[in-house]
Amino acid sequence: MDTHKITTSWKGKMKFESDNPSxxxxxxxxxxxxxxxxxxxxPKAMMLSSLAGCTGLDVASLIEKMKLEVEDFKxxxxxxxxxxxxxxxxxxxxxxxxxxxxxxxxxxxxxxxLSVESYCGVMVMFRKFANVEIxxxxxxx
Numbered sequence: 290m291d292t293h294k295i296t297t298s299w300k301g302k303m304k305f306e307s308d309n310p311s312x313x314x315x316x317x318x319x320x321x322x323x324x325x326x327x328x329x330x331x332p333k334a335m336m337l338s339s340l341a342g343c344t345g346l347d348v349a350s351l352i353e354k355m356k357l358e359v360e361d362f363k364x365x366x367x368x369x370x371x372x373x374x375x376x377x378x379x380x381x382x383x384x385x386x387x388x389x390x391x392x393x394x395x396x397x398x399x400x401x402x403l404s405v406e407s408y409c410g411v412m413v414m415f416r417k418f419a420n421v422e423i424x425x426x427x428x429x430x
Contacts, residue, residue: 347404
């Protein structure tokens with residue numbers, strides 16, 4: 290069984306630094322409206338980044354393995370929060386954007402579906418507490 294261990298250290302006010310198994314450091318902070326200075330990432334928004342990063346890594350790997358021609362690839366992720374505390378994401382939209390001249394739409398859809406349905410562990414975790422909506426868009430240049 291793999292275990293990830295991180296250490297998160299308080300840096301004063303509402304600011305924290307957190308390490309990563311890779312050794313990299315991220316900074317988290319709340320905005321001025323919640324006592325912070327806005328000098329770091331917000332924890333809930335980082336969850337959306339983690340989701341996009343997880344599925345993005347899967348899709349990028351599959352693009353390489355399938356030898357697909359993609360000039361650019363972006364994922365726009367939005368999460369709707371509940372009105373009551375503790376506020377949690379109840380609906381999340383993951384919108385994949387592929388750019389290029391010779392996009393193989395069928396294979397790119399397959400790559401996204403493999404990530405969404407089989408490979409991305411963060412996606413599986415999100416589905417335990419939120420409705421996750423997937424959309425794929427192709428932009429031919």
